[in-house]
Amino acid sequence: MIKITFPDGTKKEYKKGISSLEIAEEISPKLAKEVYAASVNGEIRDLSRPIDTDANLKLHKWDDEEARHAFWHSSAHLMAEALEAIYPGIKFGIGPAIENGFYYDVDPGDGRAITEADLPAIENKMKEFAAQNQSFIRKDVSKKEAMDLFTSKGDEYKTELISELEDGTISLYTSGNFVDLCRGPHLPSTEPIKAIKLTSVAGAYWRGDEKRRMLTRIYGITYPKQKMLDEYLVFLEEAKRRDHRRIGKELELFTFSPKVGMGLPLWLPKGSDVRQHLIDFLTKILKKRGYKIVTTPHIGNVNLYKVSGHFEKYGASSFQPMSTPQEGEQFMLKPMNCPHHCEIYNATPHSYKELPLRMAEFGTVYRYEQSGELHGLTRVRSFTQDDAHHFCRPDQLREEFKSIIDLILYIFKILNFNDFTAQISLRDPDNKEKYIGTDENWERAEQDIISAAGDKNLKTTVVPGEAAFYGPKLDFMVRDAIGRKWQLGTIQVDYNLPERFDLTYNGSDNQKHRPVMIHRTVFGSMERFVAVLIENTAGKLPLWLAPEKAVILPISDKFNDYALKILEILNNSDICTLIDDRSEKIGKKIRDNELKRIPYLLIVGEKEAENGSVSVRKQGEGDKGSMKIEEFVNFINSEIKKEIEI
């Protein structure tokens, strides 16, 4: 007998070799139908694997990521089986579960292509196999055995993977006629896979290496119930409606023109207004926090970037330098503000007493992003960073860093960005030549970040290899409508540029000392930030950011004069207001202006004209009753104040 301990602490004895599935069945047959994977002593396992020793057992239902993972991983195998049936000789790369569903990278063979038009046929085949209730059978094999199998199949991708595995750790899973190299775990059988949707095909380099062959990646998602799939597809549709590219066009916030150039955003008046509200807001906060605002040109001498290291690192993949006609001097479009800021620092001597020095600029930079990478406002070739550099003494670094974490969290809170993640990006220890600076500086900087984030109790994930070339960083990431993660705020510790630019200050010992530099943004870029803001709010921007706060809707033409009077009062009170004096019915005017996401609709008719009031309708919420005009002005101002003062 073995002793099984459940998550709630209860213990129960079972006969040796019982499987997790059998245990679940014994507890209740209903439970057995709902579990998809099990953790045995913290290790995720197939439900069908026997347990031979005393163990802690956790059964995973759909709500656990482990369960979905097993479900989708099994679905990937199911898809592979269908592919092999339809395309004999097809070769397989990797086919993992992902956050929402799964994919499989395949090589259909020369002259054969799989396109979206082929997906329904593959789906149908999958449904056919799933209905056969095929078991997933695990088999541990030797390296040679695995090698022989896939060599005989002529699958060079699998054999490459096997060659890197250690003997004794290799397992195969068989379902139907399909055998795959796989660590597992899997569902006991294909039976629970009821609803299947293949969502897209895309190219993906083998092993993520652009020098290697491009495989065809097929994405899909499956569920145990059709209703769950339907709900997911509805969610995707809704997400599309929140897409900032769509809303930006609808609400006339920004546009792009092929004549101007791809990836070069054109801010329309309303979008420009939103952007300016954000800039004004942040500027006010920065001044309170002791930042000095500076302004620098959009180009800089190529030597500037040779000093900073940007030219060596990015010169070849940048917009190429332009030269002056007479002297042939070379200038680059500014890809970053930091070199300029270093030279501002160098313009005057500094004493240890005046540090930290906080220098901020809404600086527009230009980067050559690959054409395939451009994406609405989130990835562009010209963007304005809310950039700042803190120059401080080494002993001030930690406090300075923490104060920036506070600033970012404060701004995110005001904007209701609660769903962000914090990521510590370190140097890739195996690829040190990608970075500038000494090991000592890097280790110091990485420790600085880790301990500052620790002091702030910030929940972080640590990702090696994601650092900037001059230093490690703490990134704040937010998701867009379809779940893609974008970096907004970032805080970067840098010991290297101060050396390259020979930045110094006089210490209390009257000696020259080297300051440390912190690079930071809160919004990241105005472009990306507005994009994420639009998607988070579905275009219903908070009152303080809305380019138009209210629109007056006269019941009929008879009240246009009164409406114009109010319009003047509101606009004179700095409340940007419109009037909709079309001779339409009030229902139509309400509908149209609701769709424009204007925060307040002010309906005026006979009653209101008589007593100097407006009938207030809040966007998305409906009728709020009537208010005197002065009352409404005060109301709006206090609402705005509430929004931006936590």
Add this chain to the structure above:
RNA sequence: GCCGAUGUAGCUCAGUUGGCCAGAGCAGCUGAUUUGUAAUCUGCAGGUCGGGGGUUCGAAUCCCUUCAUCGGCUCCA
């Protein structure tokens, strides 16, 4: 940059296997209506069918090329 897909009016989309002057709804402009909390009615106008080249008696439709967009991959100072 790479793989795949898409491109018809300001927007959302129709346009069968190539065949009469390329259609609809919304938006716009006319005119009527004067309206009380999410769509009043009439009429009009609007398109080199992304650009260029080709095949054909004939191309929105087929082929080539180019530009742009979309989904991924790679990249992201």
